[in-house]
Amino acid sequence: MAWHIFLLAEEVDGVPWREALGITEKDISATCLRRARYREGVTQQTLSEQTGIPKRHISEMENGKRPIGKQNAKLLADALHINPRRLLSM
Numbered sequence: 001m002a003w004h005i006f007l008l009a010e011e012v013d014g015v016p017w018r019e020a021l022g023i024t025e026k027d028i029s030a031t032c033l034r035r036a037r038y039r040e041g042v043t044q045q046t047l048s049e050q051t052g053i054p055k056r057h058i059s060e061m062e063n064g065k066r067p068i069g070k071q072n073a074k075l076l077a078d079a080l081h082i083n084p085r086r087l088l089s090m
Contacts, residue, residue: 029087030064036080037062051075 037047044062048055053072060066068076068087077084 026064026067029068030062032082032086033058033068033076033080034062036076036082036086040080042079047076047079050079 037044042050044055044058047053047058051058051072053075057066057072058076061068061072070084070088073084073087076087
């Protein structure tokens with residue numbers, strides 16, 4: 001069964017599809033941050049300059065190695081024109 005079929009179902013054999021695929025909330029936040037940055041066409045360096053967040057930290061957030069946190073979510077969301085809640089783990 002292809003992985004994308006899991007995305008169509010709420011659960012697979014009683015297991016939430018995200019859990020079945022090993023996707024964490026941190027992965028979702030990291031992906032959202034990366035995609036929003038790409039959509040805006042800015043580099044990590046530029047985003048760092050706009051927000052005051054070190055480039056290394058932005059890289060770590062995009063790779064799920066550092067939590068984004070409320071304060072950073074607000075700064076990043078303002079720069080990327082998105083809702084900050086999209087960057088926070090649920």
